[in-house]
Amino acid sequence: MRELFKSKVFILIFVAVIIFVSYIATSVSTSSYANAGEDITGTLILPFQKAFTGIKNGFNSFTGYFVGVDKVRKENEDLKAKVHELEQNVLTKEFYATENERLKKYLGIAEERPDFKKQLANVIARDPNNLYEVITIDKGSHHGIAPKDTVITAEGLVGYVIKTGSLWSKVVTIIDPSVTLGAYISSSREAGILEGDANLMGQGMCKVTMLSSEKSAIKGDTVFTSGLGGIFPKGIPIGKVTELLPDTVGITYYAKVEPSADFKKLKEVFVITNFEDYGGVNEDK
């Protein structure tokens, strides 16, 4: 132990301790002004402080790329969320624009046929056993809807009401095989019978039968309701002819019709509540 105290290292350490303690003693003085020792020390270490600060800043800027990864990641997530929000806003605007366009069409119908009293209804259900053929709407007798009322959209004919509750109604669409109604082809003005067909139903189509010749219709012709049968008002667009074919017997022709209304995307419909000429409709419905 005596050797330890006599060693040069110990003596140097002892001296260093005295120096540091004296530094501490001068540094903790309460005066607002630096004493001579502090002043000299402060002046001496100033370049070192600047150097350290320079190194630190340089290192910080270099490592900032790596250290700031979490921050950048968080910013990235925030920006993604913001982009998502903006995309949602754009989609919402597009939705409202589409809605606006659609409602304009409805307004157009109202202006075109001011004689029709219409009730706007939402499609709330589709018959799972009958795919697109029967739909349920959220308006019923309480809203003035009665069985056999015509149901339309801005695009064209949908079908008619087959059952009415006080707050709901069931509507059979024109592609259902049970439906028949009077129709005519726009170009030839030839009348036929629009029928649902079990084979075409899966394609969302129906047909106009009893056409007299192969010139009765051409592809793209519009088919309208003729008003015959009494259930549907005259002049409501039904759809477009896609193909003209001879029937099984070969005497008459039938035209495949693609309905104007998209039954898969039906959301809102109009029910015409003041058309009461119920003569001649297929009573088997």
Added chain:
Amino acid sequence: MKINKRKAFRISFYLLFGLLLLVLQTTIVPSFAILGITPSLLLIAVVVIGAIEGKGTGALFGAVLGFSVDVISSRVIGMEALYFMLCGYFAEIMCEYVLRKNVVTLFFVYGCCIVAKLLLYFVVYIVVIHNAEFFYTILIKTILEAVYSLVFLIPFFVIIRKMYRKFAQMEK
């Protein structure tokens, strides 16, 4: 205490190592703060270098590093220098005279350094200033910092011992 070229190279290496640690401590290490507590690489390095390289190198390394900390922090100049120097000096003495020089001993030595630091704070804040509340805050913070810093003890021990052996081979 004759310093030859190889010894000077060794000391220079440790001083550069200390400088690197100082820069890391003030730049990157704060990013790893947990509940506001950052690990202290410096005291760990001082203890390990002091224990492996000897009291002379340890004390010098501790004094320079501590003084640099004082300079950077602009606190009471000499406080950290004195503390680090004594830690570096007594690290080897404790290992050589009291315990065996291994990593477990270093844990103990590091613990002693922390206790010494707390005693110093106790004297300053309880005996001199009579601010028990502040001492309690420092106590908790120092203990948490010490525990967090222990993560670096083994890696530092492995690195410094490897360097020590390399330097020993070079000097043969």
